[in-house]
Amino acid sequence: MILMNDFKAEDTALREAMLSAVQRVLDSGWYVLGKELEKFENQWAKACGTRYGVGVGNGLDAIEIALRVLDIGPGDEVITTPMTAFATVLAILRAGATPVLADIERDTALLSLESVERCFSSKTKALLLVHLYGQVRNMSTWAQFCTDNNIALIEDCAQAHLAQWQGTVAGAFGEIGAYSFYPTKNLGAIGDAGMVVTSDSVLAEKATRLRNYGQSERYHHPELGMNSRLDEIQAALLSERLKWLPEFTQRRQAIAAIYQAELVNPQIQLLASPEENQAHVYHLFVIQCEHREALQTHLRKSCVQSLMHYPIPIHHQKPCLEIKRDRQGLSNSEYHATTCLSIPCHPQMSDDDIGKVVETVNSFSLN
Ligand SMILES: *Cc1c(COP(=O)(O)O)cnc(C)c1O
Numbered sequence: 041m042i043l044m045n046d047f048k049a050e051d052t053a054l055r056e057a058m059l060s061a062v063q064r065v066l067d068s069g070w071y072v073l074g075k076e077l078e079k080f081e082n083q084w085a086k087a088c089g090t091r092y093g094v095g096v097g098n099g100l101d102a103i104e105i106a107l108r109v110l111d112i113g114p115g116d117e118v119i120t121t122p123m124t125a126f127a128t129v130l131a132i133l134r135a136g137a138t139p140v141l142a143d144i145e146r147d148t149a150l151l152s153l154e155s156v157e158r159c160f161s162s163k164t165k166a167l168l169l170v171h172l173y174g175q176v177r178n179m180s181t182w183a184q185f186c187t188d189n190n191i192a193l194i195e196d197c198a199q200a201h202l203a204q205w206q207g208t209v210a211g212a213f214g215e216i217g218a219y220s221f222y223p224t225k226n227l228g229a230i231g232d233a234g235m236v237v238t239s240d241s242v243l244a245e246k247a248t249r250l251r252n253y254g255q256s257e258r259y260h261h262p263e264l265g266m267n268s269r270l271d272e273i274q275a276a277l278l279s280e281r282l283k284w285l286p287e288f289t290q291r292r293q294a295i296a297a298i299y300q301a302e303l304v305n306p307q308i309q310l311l312a313s314p315e316e317n318q319a320h321v322y323h324l325f326v327i328q329c330e331h332r333e334a335l336q337t338h339l340r341k342s343c344v345q346s347l348m349h350y351p352i353p354i355h356h357q358k359p360c361l362e363i364k365r366d367r368q369g370l371s372n373s374e375y376h377a378t379t380c381l382s383i384p385c386h387p388q389m390s391d392d393d394i395g396k397v398v399e400t401v402n403s404f405s406l407n
Pocket of ligand 1: 098100125170196198220222232
């Protein structure tokens with residue numbers, strides 16, 4: 041089976057490095073909020089081109105903390121997309137704010153400016169932009185929109201590790217960026233982990249308090265925070281895995297380039313290829329097919345795994361049926377939800393695997 045991810049096929053040198061990282065932490069006798077976290081926070085902030093990184097428990101918490109440090113909460117509206125992981129919208133709800141869903145563009149599955157403009161109101165406090173599938177696009181337009189309307193730009197970078205637009209890395213465009221290091225992300229831990237990145241020292245300091253019960257100094261709790269810390273073992277493992285990230289990213293990009301050139305089945309549509317000034321990191325390679333179920337069956341029969349990101353848009357989830365949204369509807373998101381299919385695109389794929397996926401997708405026909 042050609043899998044969507046294949047961690048067990050990773051290089052033994054990486055495995056050895058991870059084992060000695062775990063040993064290093066065990067030998068140190070210090071397991072939470074220590075030197076390994078500090079080191080990884082600095083490494084990741086540097087990779088993003090921001091001044092600070094604050095390690096947290098997971099991507100969901102990273103987004104909630106990003107909102108809370110900007111004082112976004114009850115009564116405030118946050119515009120985002122219905123075509124995302126549930127965590128994006130759950131974080132807004134957990135911060136006590138009101139999500140407002142704007143529609144996406146057909147060819148990229150990223151937010152549409154016209155729809156976002158229709159969602160804007162006097163209560164809007166932030167745009168929560170999701171760099172879906174690893175794409176960072178049109179950032180000067182989004183930055184301008186947020187400046188013109190005096191709202192914060194928050195980036196959900198959970199799928200966009202090292203993704204760039206005009207040389208700037210995801211997370212460095214807005215006031216604050218939120219990362220997840222869930223195992224399947226482009227940079228993943230061996231468990232849950234996340235980080236907020238920012239160049240604003242006040243926001244970084246607030247995030248540092250919030251992740252640790254709202255504690256300012258030992259015994260003092262000026263506000264109500266949470267327990268959301270990135271532990272030393274995960275931080276040490278992430279530092280080792282970070283060394284491999286550039287190579288892994290290049291491999292994803294090489295696979296995607298082959299798919300873009302060689303997937304020619306008229307039953308299938310590809311999303312827009314990256315622009316000249318854009319480094320797409322292909323967390324997922326997504327195709328569209330109006331006969332998705334048949335295509336998925338065809339792939340499975342040839343031992344090619346596939347998944348959907350995402351088959352149910354946020355506004356069709358039970359707790360979100362009444363959610364605020366573009367008054368003109370979210371038809372592009374609904375279309376995408378019924379047609380999108382993610383095919384294997386991960387660094388451990390062999391050239392043979394890539395050829396087999398191409399051949400299998402191209403041989404799909406309706407009969
Ligand atoms: C994975 C993901 C999250 C949530 O991250 P967790 O670490 O699983 O909490 C949020 N947003 C997007 C777009 C994601 O892909």
